[in-house]
Amino acid sequence: VNNVGMICNDRFAYFLETPDPGKKITDIINCNILSVPQMTRLILPRMVLRGKGLIINISSEMGLRPHPLVALYSATKIFVINFSQCLQAEYKSEGITVQCVTPFMVSTNMTNNLKVNLFVKSAPGFVYDALNTVGHSTFTSGCLSHALQSTAFSILVPDWLRMSTFFIRWLRKSGSIEHCRKGKKN
Ligand SMILES: NC(=O)c1ccc[n+]([C@@H]2O[C@H](COP(=O)([O-])OP(=O)(O)OC[C@H]3O[C@@H](n4cnc5c(N)ncnc54)[C@H](OP(=O)(O)O)[C@@H]3O)[C@@H](O)[C@H]2O)c1
Structure with a gap:
């Protein structure tokens, strides 16, 4: 993983x-x-020899679409998506599964342990759901709640709006991540 x-x-x-x-x-x-590719380079040859193996690469919802104001993070996560999908295509015939997971919000150190609710999964809860998708999907949000949020987000905040100067300025002003964390914790 x-x-x-x-x-x-x-x-x-x-x-x-x-x-x-x-x-x-x-x-x-x-x-x-x-x-990601460096670890894969070390692990994959033995999997190919055995004719079986599972690699799970954790990307992010932020990698599914360009996200201004977290530009670098978003760009790194689309690399993980494309790399995983290409590897899956190349090595599935060798008995290897390469799954890419694109979570929304999970309560961890990265998100300052946000309060768990309908939208924010606990880490153990997310891992449990995500592991249940192994063997069924090679490209997944990891859990139903995040899949629904991803679909809703793409409809409610379409590309033209997310990339607009108006929206970026609004988000920059009102949407500090720290501010969101504090708000959600209260
Ligand atoms: N939490 C979310 O809402 C969320 C959403 C989408 C995607 N993700 C992705 O999920 C994955 C796990 O994130 P998380 O939420 O569990 O974050 P986290 O609590 O901050 O954990 C990140 C993990 O990466 C390790 N790490 C960070 N920088 C490192 C470095 N320079 N060298 C070696 N190890 C390093 C940390 O090791 P230490 O414990 O030793 O620091 C820790 O194990 C990440 O790929 C993240 O992008 C998270």
Whole structure:
């Protein structure tokens, strides 16, 4: 399971607002992108020899579509999606499954342990649901709630709106991630 991942900021921010950008850009690309093919390179040959294997790569809802204000994170997560889907196509005939998971919100350190509710899954709850999709789907949100949220989000916040200057400015002003966390915790 390729699970490691990090975000750039604890709030929605323009690319040039990334703190310590020289280091942060390298760190996030190493952690979110580079680790995935490098780990795969180490693990996959033995799976091919055995004629079976399962690789689960954790991407994100943020990788499904471009998300301004988390640009770098969003861009790293689409790499994981494309890489996983190509590997699945290349190696399924060798008995290997490569599954890509694109969660919405899960209560972890990354999300400052947001309160679990209808939309935010607990980590154990999410893992339980996601593992139940193995063998049924190679590209999944991981659980029903996140699949429904993903569909609803794409309808309610279509690409033209999400990419608009108006929406980006509104989100930047009102939607600091820290602010959301505090709001949801209360
Ligand atoms: N939480 C969400 O809402 C959410 C939503 C969509 C996708 N995801 C994805 O789910 C995965 C797991 O995230 P999480 O929510 O569980 O976040 P987390 O609580 O912050 O855990 C991230 C994991 O990645 C490891 N990690 C981070 N930077 C690392 C580095 N430079 N080198 C080695 N290990 C590093 C951490 O190791 P340490 O414990 O040693 O720090 C930790 O095990 C990530 O790929 C994330 O992008 C999360």
